[in-house]
Amino acid sequence: AFAERLLLPTHSDAERLQHAFRCATARPPTAAERSLLAATLATHRAHFEKHTEAASQVIANGESKPSAKLPVSEFAAWTMVANLLLNLDETITRN
Secondary structure, three states: OHHHHHHOOOOOHHHHHHHHHHHHHOOOOOHHHHHHHHHHHHHHHHHHHHOHHHHHHHHHOOOOOOOOOOOHHHHHHHHHHHHHHHOOHHHHOOO
């Protein structure tokens, strides 16, 4: 659901990544963190564009039904980025 929420507004990848990081950690990402997130997104995009069945499996996980309006490979790539952010130590143990 977090990935879907990030994809629905029309923003650039950089804006989406910054917004996602801020939602998860309550602070803006550093330049190194922005770079890492962009590289991670690019890696997952490339993977899921070649493996659409794997992308379908990724977005089928969980209780919420995935939106049919979003491209499966793009949705899966953003789902993996959202998963990364939500599993950061900083996110889990936010003070």
